Amino acid sequence: xxxxxxxxxxxxxxxxxxxxxxxxxxxxxxxxxxxxxxxxxxxxxxxxxxxxxxxxxxxxxxxxxxxxxxxxxxxxxxxxxxxxxxxxxxxxxxxxxxxxxxxxxxxxxxxxxxxxxxxxxxxxxxxxxxxxxxxxxxxxxxxxxxxxxxxxxxxxxxxxxxxxxxxxxxxxxxxxxxxxxxxxxxxxxxxxxxxxxxxxxxxxxxxxxxxxxxxxxxxxxxxxxxxxxxxxxxxxxxxxxxx
Numbered sequence: 001x002x003x004x005x006x007x008x009x010x011x012x013x014x015x016x017x018x019x020x021x022x023x024x025x026x027x028x029x030x031x032x033x034x035x036x037x038x039x040x041x042x043x044x045x046x047x048x049x050x051x052x053x054x055x056x057x058x059x060x061x062x063x064x065x066x067x068x069x070x071x072x073x074x075x076x077x078x079x080x081x082x083x084x085x086x087x088x089x090x091x092x093x094x095x096x097x098x099x100x101x102x103x104x105x106x107x108x109x110x111x112x113x114x115x116x117x118x119x120x121x122x123x124x125x126x127x128x129x130x131x132x133x134x135x136x137x138x139x140x141x142x143x144x145x146x147x148x149x150x151x152x153x154x155x156x157x158x159x160x161x162x163x164x165x166x167x168x169x170x171x172x173x174x175x176x177x178x179x180x181x182x183x184x185x186x187x188x189x190x191x192x193x194x195x196x197x198x199x200x201x202x203x204x205x206x207x208x209x210x211x212x213x214x215x216x217x218x219x220x221x222x223x224x225x226x227x228x229x230x231x232x233x234x235x236x237x238x239x240x241x242x243x
Contacts, residue, residue, distance in 0.1 A: 021052075025062075028045065028048045029065045031045035032045055033070065037072060043135075043186045043189030043190060043193075047189070047199050079100060081098070082100065083126075085124055085126050089222055093129070093208065094229075094240045094241075096229060099234060100234040130207045132180065133184060133185035135189050136166060136200050136202075137189075137200060138161070138168075138198050139196050140173055149195070150176070152195075154191065158178050168200035179207065185202055185204065208241035212241060222240070223242075226240060
């Protein structure tokens with residue numbers, strides 16, 4: 001029985017890794033479609049490729065994703081970007097970004113996830129979030145003044161980011177999330193990369209304006225809901241008013 005359990009555990013881990021790699025490849029395709037195939041002039045693509053390499057996505061898979069997203073060669077990107085908004089349990093606002101090749105299927109599946117059991121109810125809530133540019137990066141060492149870096153980079157705000165909050169941040173590094181104007185994502189990412197920072201995320205996203213007060217038990221229920229959403233293959237990003 002022990003060996004069977006071990007094989008099952010490995011199978012689950014392999015399945016999860018496959019899903020994660022699929023999301024990374026889709027991010028590369030979308031980044032290439034939006035900003036072109038050159039990582040040096042496309043900060044979002046540069047960060048996506050670096051993350052994919054860190055997760056051991058093959059070079060061939062990365063190159064195919066870039067070509068497909070940029071429309072180079074025979075394959076063209078057919079994924080559609082859709083944004084859904086609703087509420088997790090305990091009225092926690094949620095925005096879900098989906099990349100799909102089947103709009104109708106994805107819409108039905110997302111509606112089901114929001115309505116089944118105690119998972120929550122759909123509803124419009126985008127006004128509860130600010131739509132901003134987000135750049136997450138780290139720099140070796142401690143004691144680095146992230147406020148000074150934010151000012152010099154041209155970011156509006158900055159907050160510390162730890163390895164517990166983002167797996168791409170090394171435990172012995174200084175991590176930070178820079179909140180920027182949507183039009184300044186590339187410029188801020190470039191400044192950071194040129195001044196000793198490693199950029200791990202460069203994208204547009206949503207920041208909640210307020211966070212509901214909920215108990216630890218309620219937080220766990222919200223976490224289960226968000227995890228179920230994230231397990232859906234077409235879900236690309238989830239933004240929630242949850243600290």
